[in-house]
Structure formats: C-alpha cells, structure tokens
Amino acid sequence: MTPQGILLVSVVLFALGVVGVLTRRGAITILMSVEIMLNAANLAFIAFSRQFDHPDGQVYAFFIMTLAAAEAAVGLAIVIALFRLRESTDVDELNLMKW
Amino acid sequence: MELSAFVVLTVLAIVSAMVVILHRNQVVAALSLAANLVSIAGFYLLLHAQFLALLQVIVYAGAIMVLILFVLMLLNLPEESRRARAPGPIQAGLGVVLAAVFVAVMGWAVFGATEASAFPRPSPAFGTVASVGTVLFRDYFYAFEAISLLLVVAMVGAVLLAKRRL
Amino acid sequence: MDWELLAITCIEIVVIVNVLLVGVSVMTWIERRLSGVMQFRWGPNRVGPLGLFQPLADGIKFLMKEDMIPQEAYKPIFILAPALAMITSVTAFSIVPYGPTVEIFGRTVDLVILDMDGGILFGLAATSLGVYGIVCAGWASRSKYSLMGGLRSSAQMVSYELALGLSVIGVILAAGTLRPVAIVEQQAGWFWNWNVLAGGWQLLGFLIFLIAGYAETNRLPFDLPEAESELVAGYHTEYSAMKFSMFFMAEYIAMITASSLLVTLFLGGWQLPFPPEVVGLEPGWLLWSLQILSFVAKVGFFMVLYVWVRWTLPRFRYDQLMNLGWKRLFPLALLNVVVTGLLVAFDVI
Numbered sequence: 001m002t003p004q005g006i007l008l009v010s011v012v013l014f015a016l017g018v019v020g021v022l023t024r025r026g027a028i029t030i031l032m033s034v035e036i037m038l039n040a041a042n043l044a045f046i047a048f049s050r051q052f053d054h055p056d057g058q059v060y061a062f063f064i065m066t067l068a069a070a071e072a073a074v075g076l077a078i079v080i081a082l083f084r085l086r087e088s089t090d091v092d093e094l095n096l097m098k099w
Numbered sequence: 100m101e102l103s104a105f106v107v108l109t110v111l112a113i114v115s116a117m118v119v120i121l122h123r124n125q126v127v128a129a130l131s132l133a134a135n136l137v138s139i140a141g142f143y144l145l146l147h148a149q150f151l152a153l154l155q156v157i158v159y160a161g162a163i164m165v166l167i168l169f170v171l172m173l174l175n176l177p178e179e180s181r182r183a184r185a186p187g188p189i190q191a192g193l194g195v196v197l198a199a200v201f202v203a204v205m206g207w208a209v210f211g212a213t214e215a216s217a218f219p220r221p222s223p224a225f226g227t228v229a230s231v232g233t234v235l236f237r238d239y240f241y242a243f244e245a246i247s248l249l250l251v252v253a254m255v256g257a258v259l260l261a262k263r264r265l
Numbered sequence: 266m267d268w269e270l271l272a273i274t275c276i277e278i279v280v281i282v283n284v285l286l287v288g289v290s291v292m293t294w295i296e297r298r299l300s301g302v303m304q305f306r307w308g309p310n311r312v313g314p315l316g317l318f319q320p321l322a323d324g325i326k327f328l329m330k331e332d333m334i335p336q337e338a339y340k341p342i343f344i345l346a347p348a349l350a351m352i353t354s355v356t357a358f359s360i361v362p363y364g365p366t367v368e369i370f371g372r373t374v375d376l377v378i379l380d381m382d383g384g385i386l387f388g389l390a391a392t393s394l395g396v397y398g399i400v401c402a403g404w405a406s407r408s409k410y411s412l413m414g415g416l417r418s419s420a421q422m423v424s425y426e427l428a429l430g431l432s433v434i435g436v437i438l439a440a441g442t443l444r445p446v447a448i449v450e451q452q453a454g455w456f457w458n459w460n461v462l463a464g465g466w467q468l469l470g471f472l473i474f475l476i477a478g479y480a481e482t483n484r485l486p487f488d489l490p491e492a493e494s495e496l497v498a499g500y501h502t503e504y505s506a507m508k509f510s511m512f513f514m515a516e517y518i519a520m521i522t523a524s525s526l527l528v529t530l531f532l533g534g535w536q537l538p539f540p541p542e543v544v545g546l547e548p549g550w551l552l553w554s555l556q557i558l559s560f561v562a563k564v565g566f567f568m569v570l571y572v573w574v575r576w577t578l579p580r581f582r583y584d585q586l587m588n589l590g591w592k593r594l595f596p597l598a599l600l601n602v603v604v605t606g607l608l609v610a611f612d613v614i
Contacts, residue, residue: 070252
C-alpha cells in the first residue's frame with residue numbers, strides 16, 4: 001500500500017463517478033454518482049493527511065461529508081418535487097426549455 | 100496483511116462503483132453505493148484515520164444512503180428503461196477510451212504531488228477523536244459554525260421544496 | 266503483526282457469539298414463561314421440566330420448516346437481508362466491556378473484543394447499518410405489507426438514533442472519553458458513583474437511552490411495524506423457517522446489545538455496587554467472576570424489563586411514535602447535552 005496506490009483508487013473512483021453522471025438517466029442515480037465523486041475526493045484528502053501527518057485533511061473530509069449530507073437532502077427534495085410534476089425522474093424528459 | 104486488505108477493499112470499492120453506474124435497477128444501485136461507502140470507510144481505517152472511518156459509516160452509509168433509499172422506495176420508480184437510441188459500439192468504445200484518458204491525465208496530475216514510496220509512520224495521536232476535534236474547534240471554528248448554519252438552511256429548504264402545499 | 270492479540274481476540278469473538286446465541290434462546294424461554302405469569306396462564310411447560318427445552322424444540326422446528334422464497338422477490342437481496350440484520354446486531358456488541366482486565370495463564374487479557382479510540386461510535390455505526398437489513402427485507406419481498414412495514418420500521422429506527430446518540434453525548438461529556446472501557450473504569454466505587462446517579466448526573470440521559478433503545482429494537486410499545494394486527498408481520502412477512510429465525514435472533518441480540526450499552530454507559534458496566542476493598546476482595550478470579558456476574562445480572566434485569574414492558578404497555582400509533590421521537594425525546598436529549606455541558610464547564614462533574 002503506497003500513497004500512489006490510494007491516489008490511483010481515488011482517481012479511478014472519481015472517473016467512474018463522472019461516467020455515471022454523464023451516462024445515467026434517473027435523477028437519483030445521477031445524485032449517487034456525484035456522491036461517488038465526493039467520496040473519491042475525501043479519500044484523497046485523507047491520504048494526504050496521513051502522508052504529511054496533518055489532521056487538517058481529516059477536518060476537510062469532515063466538512064465535505066456534512067456538505068454532501070445537506071446536498072443530498074436538498075437534491076432529493078428537488079427530485080420529489082420533479083416527480084410530482086412529471087410522474088417520472090428521467091432527466092431526458094426535462095426538455096421544456098428546448099427550442 | 101495490509102496489502103491483502105488494500106487489494107480486497109480496492110476490488111470491493113471499484114466493483115460496487117461500477118454496479119452503481121451500470122445496473123438498471125435503481126434500488127440495487129443505491130445498495131451497491133452503500134457497500135462502496137463502507138469500503139471507503141475501510142480505506143480510512145487502513146490509513147489510520149479511525150474517527151473519519153466511523154463518521155463515514157454513521158453519516159454517509161447510515162444516514163444519507165438511507166435517505167436516498169427512502170426516496171427511491173416511496174417513489175416506487177420502475178427500472179430505467181433502455182434508451183430509445185442506445186449507444187452504438189463506436190460510441191461506447193470512444194466513451195471507454197475517453198474515460199481511460201481522463202484517468203491517465205488525472206493520475207499524472209495527482210501522482211506528481213508526492214514522491215514517497217510508502218506512508219511514513221503516523222504519530223500515535225493521528226486520526227484520534229482528540230486530534231481531529233482539537234483542530235476542528237480551534238482552527239476551523241468559524242467554518243464549523245457556518246456549516247451548522249448551512250445544515251439548518253438545507254433542512255428548511257428541503258422541507259419547503261418537498262411540501263405539497265406551502 | 267501481533268499474533269497473540271489476534272488469537273485472543275478470535276477466541277473472545279467465538280465465546281461472545283456463542284454466549285449471545287445461548288442468550289437468545291434463554292430469552293425466548295424467559296419471554297414466554299414471564300408473559301404467561303403476567304397473563305395468569307402457564308407458559309410452555311411440556312417440553313422438559315418447566316418447559317426449559319422449549320427453545321431447543323423451537324430451533325429444531327425452524328430448521329425443519331420449508332424455506333419459501335416468493336417468485337416475485339428479488340432473490341440476491343432477499344437472501345442477504347437476514348444476514349445483514351444478524352451481522353450488524355452481533356458487531357455492535359464488540360465494544361462492550363463485559364469484565365475487567367484479567368490474567369489468564371500469565372497473559373493480561375482485556376475482556377472486551379474491540380477497544381478503539383472511537384469506542385462508543387463503533388456501536389452507533391453498527392446500529393446505523395442495522396437499518397439496511399430491514400430496508401432490504403422490506404423492498405426485496407416485493408409485497409405491499411413488507412414495503413410499508415420496512416419503510417416505517419427504518420424511519421422509526423433512524424429517528425430514534427438521533428435521541429440515542431445525543432443521550433450518549435451526555436455520558437461522553439461527563440466521562441471525557443469515548444472508550445467504554447474507560448467509561449466503566451471511571452464508575453468505580455459505590456453504586457452512587459455510576460453515571461446515572463451522582464457520578465455523571467445522567468438520569469435524563471438514561472431514560473432517553475432506555476426509551477430510544479426500545480424504539481431501535483422495534484419492541485413494544487414501538488413495534489407497530491411488525492405488529493400482527495397492523496401489517497401482518499411487517500418487513501419479515503414473506504420470510505419463513507431459518508431466514509425468519511435469523512431476523513428473530515437478530516432482534517433479540519439487538520436487545521441484548523442495547524441493554525449492555527445501557528448498563529455500560531449508565532450503570533457502571535461490570536462494576537460491583539460497592540468497592541471491592543470494603544469486603545476485602547483482592548484482584549483475583551473470585552473478584553473477576555463476581556464482576557462478570559454483576560454485568561450479566563444488570564443486563565439480565567434490563568432484558569426482563571423489556572419483556573415486562575412488552576406485556577404491560579399498549580402500542581403507540583405510528584404518528585404518535587414519530588411525534589414522540591422528534592418533538593419530545595430529541596429536544597429533551599438536546600437539553601440534557603446543554604445541562605451536562607454546563608455542569609462540566611463549572612467543574613461540577
């Protein structure tokens with residue numbers, strides 16, 4: 001286990017998250033892919049915190065976790081409001097503003 | 100011992116992330132994301148960040164994912180149907196190549212940050228609740244208060260957005 | 266790699282898991298006989314003297330029943346759910362110190378499976394993951410009753426986790442540490458030194474933890490999600506034979522874990538109600554056995570209290586239950602944290 005190994009895992013997870021956001025159609029699965037990206041960033045923060053023996057990285061990860069909680073709550077509220085309007089969470093159907 | 104744990108956790112994390120982005124059934128994807136979060140907590144334990152590992156399980160896997168699962172089950176969504184215009188083989192192949200290029204570029208950027216070949220021995224108080232708590236409440240006190248305010252705003256916003264009638 | 270510690274921990278794990286499973290079967294007997302006593306009828310009294318072999322008969326019944334999986338059920342998660350419930354219930358017990366530091370064959374052994382710096386947070390984490398067993402069971406059964414029961418039950422568990430965690434914060438403030446081993450060691454001496462009394466002034470926290478523990482384990486008066494008259498059997502409607510018995514065992518093990526955490530945090534864990542020097546007990550196997558016995562007795566009292574409350578109180582309606590959790594227990598728990606913080610700040614504790 002090396003710093004490069006952990007960072008490689010973090011990068012691969014981030015890439016998977018990006019692919020998920022671009023590929024999936026359900027609003028909630030897009031949210032879940034965003035959570036994967038946030039976790040990958042957290043992993044990098046903790047890896048560097050351990051590398052340089054600085055607790056600050058863990059504090060940043062803590063803040064990111066809290067932010068992710070707030071974002072998930074608001075995002076899901078938006079999805080619920082959307083579902084009430086359109087009976088589906090398919091983001092391809094959100095095309096009212098298309099010319 | 101550490102290496103085998105690292106390999107197992109890596110496989111678990113990457114496989115569960117792939118299930119999240121590929122599986123059609125959204126509830127299975129959510130449960131797989133919960134498994135991913137627990138494996139990330141395992142990574143934190145490997146890195147001696149005990150407090151963050153426990154927080155990851157309690158907050159992320161135990162609260163946020165349960166919230167997402169609630170919404171999924173209450174909305175009773177059908178499985179994501181196949182696209183009307185499914186990506187052809189050229190598109191899918193190009194997508195994979197671009198993802199690999201993305202990983203390569205990001206990897207090159209991130210690897211340049213450190214030349215160490217192994218983690219140094221952590222100080223005995225690394226990752227303990229006391230060390231993280233001291234830094235949090237001493238150096239990042241204002242950020243802590245601000246984020247608690249943000250949580251209140253998020254709560255109010257979520258309730259308002261999801262209400263049927265204001 | 267400390268192989269000795271690994272071996273000791275493995276032996277402790279095997280012993281504790283076996284004790285927990287035996288405890289579950291003893292609990293089923295106590296439940297049925299005690300409910301009989303309270304309802305003025307005999308409980309099971311045919312199978313062996315006083316019906317003592319009834320749990321054995323129950324076990325054989327569960328093993329021999331037909332194991333059905335509904336056709337519509339989502340099989341992988343349907344089969345995973347009872348395993349998840351069991352794993353998280355048993356894992357939550359690993360932080361409980363069930364005895365003092367003893368000497369076995371010349372080696373000092375801490376009678377606790379896991380003593381990490383985050384301590385009590387590990388128990389809270391395992392309890393948080395316990396929700397997944399119920400959520401998976403409710404959804405994977407693909408049946409209306411199961412889904413409603415699973416959603417209600419998990420919403421209830423998540424809501425009362427808040428009050429549970431906040432009541433634990435009061436103890437952490439009073440003790441100044443998160444490790445249950447240290448929390449128990451600080452409650453040494455006479456019984457008024459326990460955290461629920463003058464040791465930490467946590468009577469309110471104790472009551473909140475007790476009530477939240479009943480809600481976390483889905484026991485009456487909070488068992489609407491699995492009450493027969495309401496939702497058939499809630500999230501485990503579609504389960505039969507061994508899978509059902511795993512949910513059953515997981516619930517009892519969760520009860521044992523909740524009682525053990527209550528005893529550890531508030532009632533002095535394995536401490537005797539008097540300092541051992543008063544009766545002239547030196548540290549040795551006599552004292553240590555008495556202390557382990559004291560722990561078992563305290564946990565046993567709260568398990569009997571679980572049964573007693575179940576057959577005494579009526580059931581809460583679901584909206585009353587959520588009202589109690591969010592509008593009454595949560596502010597009370599916050600008040601407890603504030604008052605305890607003030608007491609610590611002014612050096613009273």
